[in-house]
Amino acid sequence: MSFQPIWWVIVAGLVLTGVTVALVRADRGAPPREARVAHRWVRLAICLLVVLIGVHPVIGRTSPPKPAPAGADVVVLIDRTTSMGAEDYDGNQPRIAGVASDVAQLVSDHPGARFAVIAMDNDARVEVPFTTDGQAVASYAAAIGWRENPRGTGSDISVGVDQARQLLEASRAERPGAQRLFVYCGDGEQTIDQPPRSFASLAGDLDDALVLGYGTSAGAPMQTYPGSGDYVSYQGSRAVSHLDEATLQAIAAQTGGHYDHRTAPGPLPATELAAGASAAPTEPGRTVEVYWVFALVLAGLLGVETWSGVGRYRRVRAQLADRTPTPHAGRGERA
Structure with a gap:
């Protein structure tokens, strides 16, 4: 395995990781609920997966092609x-x-x-x-x-x-x-x-x-x-x-x-050109990309995070609705 880093993706992932760690530290005083802890780990995993994708690992020989014959x-x-x-x-x-x-x-x-x-x-x-x-x-x-x-x-x-x-x-x-x-x-x-x-x-x-x-x-x-x-x-x-x-x-x-x-189509006489004198340049070895594996996991975690965010949004709306006072019927009327 070798690596072909995409530096701007790595930098973005490291920045996201730093921000996530800072938010986790700032949230230490909050009640330690299990859902909250799992949420933190999901966010941290998302940041680390972005870094791994930026590292761009590949499997196989990635050496440059050998020089072609003089031709x-x-x-x-x-x-x-x-x-x-x-x-x-x-x-x-x-x-x-x-x-x-x-x-x-x-x-x-x-x-x-x-x-x-x-x-x-x-x-x-x-x-x-x-x-x-x-x-x-x-x-x-x-x-x-x-x-x-x-x-x-x-x-x-x-x-x-x-x-x-x-x-x-x-x-x-x-x-x-x-x-x-x-x-x-x-x-x-x-x-x-x-x-x-x-x-x-x-x-x-x-x-x-x-x-x-x-x-x-x-x-x-x-x-x-x-x-x-x-x-x-x-x-x-x-x-x-x-x-x-x-x-x-x-x-x-x-x-x-x-x-x-x-007199008719057929093979031409052999020439004195050395074997390989007209060969095309040697192709580099084949490589297999593996970043897509991390991308699939990242997509799954983003889906979990999105679903969790939607649930939190609904709970907040429900709490706000419960706190809103309802007007009393007949207020302001004379007895």
């Missing part, structure tokens, strides 16, 4: 170019549906970690700054969709390298003890007339990296935007997007991570 920071880079709408994931689902499923799994696998999300299409943007709200990250990935084809300027799968490096550098400055994971989600299809930039500049800040590839080598057509029903065409026929595993494997090698071809 993990996860930077997720999502390709949302038009090719991520190609319908060759888990049957005929768009590739971006696989991204949504895997991001939700990633959040589940790393409870308590901080996540940041970069989206890339014509350019790259940090859409979700570092947050521990994994549900918000999963919800964003589920709603991200893909770039409308008429607005495309070509796909550069490395356009988000600078933003990823900035986030990782910020993570290292803010939390040098944290572990860092980079996750790339895309199909590796580079459609601009230059090769993608290297991701090697990220490796120095990483403990591990995952490159998740979506699509098939046979390829599939894609709608111009989610739910449009219109498909991207090229030279009069439906355009087909193909998975480029060689490019994705190169990104994995540059970041010191590993590549995984994602």
Whole structure:
């Protein structure tokens, strides 16, 4: 048992106790009737119960929570170019549906970690700054969709390298003890007339990296935007997007991570993050409040005191009524 004192309640209880003791001493000269003595003890018990409630006893461990591990920071880079709408994931689902499923799994696998999300299409943007709200990250990935084809300027799968490096550098400055994971989600299809930039500049800040590839080598057509029903065409026929595993494997090698071809929802590859790196802070021990027991007794004694007070009030009224003279009939009349 330990105590969490509420000082103003304790002070109020001690003041009431002092006043009650003073009244008892002043009443010593009164006839020692049993009812009077019991009344004194009830009042004194009420005052002491107020003090006990103010002491606020609790049962159980009340030590502060243990410090949380340094944690993990996860930077997720999502390709949302038009090719991520190609319908060759888990049957005929768009590739971006696989991204949504895997991001939700990633959040589940790393409870308590901080996540940041970069989206890339014509350019790259940090859409979700570092947050521990994994549900918000999963919800964003589920709603991200893909770039409308008429607005495309070509796909550069490395356009988000600078933003990823900035986030990782910020993570290292803010939390040098944290572990860092980079996750790339895309199909590796580079459609601009230059090769993608290297991701090697990220490796120095990483403990591990995952490159998740979506699509098939046979390829599939894609709608111009989610739910449009219109498909991207090229030279009069439906355009087909193909998975480029060689490019994705190169990104994995540059970041010191590993590549995984994602064809359907399922477990993600294990990472090199230490066990517990993304664990949430340890909760403090549970405690049980016991002040309410004293409060129940106090309520009972207050009820006794109230009932006793009502009885005394009635007796006093009765005594006053007996002492009031009644007028004599015919007073003031002549004989």
